Amino acid sequence: MKNRYLKNVATLKLNSDQCRGCGRCFEVCPHNVFIIEDRKSVILDKDRCMECGACVKNCPFNAxxxxxxxGCAYAIIMGWLTGTEPSCDCSGGSGDNCC
Amino acid sequence: MEISSRELKIIQTSAELTFNDILGTWKARWGINRMNFKVEPGLYSVGKPDSNSPVLVSANYKMSFDSLRKELMEVNAWILVLDTKGVNVWCAAGKGTFGTQELLNRMAIVQLEKVVSHRTVIVPQLGAPGISAHEVTKFSGFKVVYGPVRAKDLQEFLKSGMKATAEMRRVKFTAYDRLVLTPIELVGTSKVSLMIFGVLFLLNLLGLGPFGIVDFYAYIGAVIIGCVLTPVLLPWIPGSPFAWKGWLLGFIWAVTVNILNGWTAVPQYSILRALGYIFILPPVSAYLAMNFTGSSTFTSFSGVLKEMRKAVPMIIILIVVGILLVLVDSFI
Structure with a gap:
């Protein structure tokens, strides 16, 4: 069984004009979102994207x-309660969930 | 004038895990000493590495470091441990502590260019959200090769000339992967659970009860459903939002609790109480299941936010209504 999450929410965008087809995004993506076709990267399945940012960080052409x-509910709740950006920070307290 | 050079500091380690290493991992899974389960950042040697041996980058969370070195039986390699404040590779990469800056600094501190003659470091693929491979090359001359997601594929990866198969590049989240993450979820709820039991005990003393063994096991069941059963059964439960999946199993549980108590056959088992369980128990499971998004490997921020905008108000309303029903039932 495949784990799937909500559809049509990921904020991932690819600008093919800037893409040189180096394949780094294809390499670093943990969910196989990209495919290289005709020496250009193409988004194969955007709904698999978990917005980790690995592709953005490793694209040499800012494409x-x-x-x-x-993607952590607990972090978002803490963000709401403390009025800060949700961050993956479970280091405080008795060891709550997430990372 | 003499130019003094710093001494190379190399820490020896091995691919064998001791009983204490394994015990430490088990304790961390249960939240014991989890935030201080660290190794010293720096350069380690496994086997008898020389200047041609591969350099594997890791985090200083001991569970990460151990799961890497135990896969290095009969391999001669260097392990470069970054200071990630005791956090695993993927989470630290998300936070940026497993990052370009720290990698460049650590390579300079251990003087990697003096230890190896090649100019390649193997970074675990899940470190990629924090590392900009082209920037590392630009500033250090070292090329970043992304290794497989799982350390157990490393030997094959090295043998095939540092080529990862599509399979090695993909994150999985098997039932077992999910199961090992559930103890920490249970431990995380224990404080709140004790507080709830305390409140129920006080209500009993005030004569607003009685809350007894049925309430106890009904609640514990809802917690286990949210923290353990929903995560383990995750892909098989219909629907996408985690809160919905938890609610659904919690609903089945609430109906089960009522049937076990003889509803609708026993007249003294009131409809208000039965409804109270149906209102309260499923959202408890839903909330806990929703929190498992943080442990999952595939939920996006946008997705979780969308789910929560609906789920959180619903959970609050259902629980408040349920509590009112149970309290009214206690009064009449």
Whole structure:
């Protein structure tokens, strides 16, 4: 069984004009979102994207955009309660969930 | 004038895990000493590496370091441990502590260019959200090769001339992967659970009860469903939002609790109480299941936010209504 999450939410964008087809995004993506076709990267399945930002960070040509963030409900609740950006920071307290 | 050079500091380690290493991992899974389960950052040797041996980059969370070195039986390699404040590679990469800056600094501190003659470092693929491979090359001359997601594929990766198969590049999240993450979820709820039991005990003393063994196991069941059962059964439960998956199993549980208590056959088992369980138990499971998004390997920030905008208000409303029903039932 495949793990799938909500559809049509990922903020991933690929600008093919800037892409030189180096294949780094294809290499670093943990969910096989990209495929290289005719020496250009193409988004194969955007709904698999978890917005980790690995592709953006490793694209030498700035062809990819995503709003990276933690997909963690607990972090978002803490962000709401403390009025800060949700961050993956479970180091405080008794060892709550996430990383 | 003499130019003094710093001494190379290399720490020897091995591919064998001791009983204490394994015990440490087990404890961390249960949240014991988890935030201080660290190794010293720096350069380690496994086997008898020389200047041609590969350099594997890791985090200073001891569970990460151990799961790497135990896969290096009969391999001669260097392990470059970054200071990630005791956090695993993937999470630290997300936070940026497993990052370009720290990698460049650590390579300079250990004087990697003096230890090896080649100019390649193997970074675990899940470190990529923090590392900009082309920047590392630009500033250090070292080429970054992304290794497989799982350390157990490393030997094959090295043998095939540092080529990862598509399979090695993909993150998995098997039932077992999910199961080992559940103890920490349970431990995380224990404080709140004790507080709830305390409140119920006080209500009993005030004569607003009685809350007894049925309430106890009904609640514990809802917690286990949210923290363990929903995560383990995750892909098989219909629907996408985690909160929904938890709610669904919690609903089945609430109905089960009522049936076990003789509803609808026993007249003294009131409809208000039965409804109270149906209102309260599923959202408890839903909330805990929703928090498992943080442990999962495939949920996006945008997705979790979308799920929560609906789920959180629903959870609050259902629980408040349920509590009112149970309290009214206690009064009449």
């Amino acid at each position: 990819i955009e995503v709003k990276p963030g933690v």
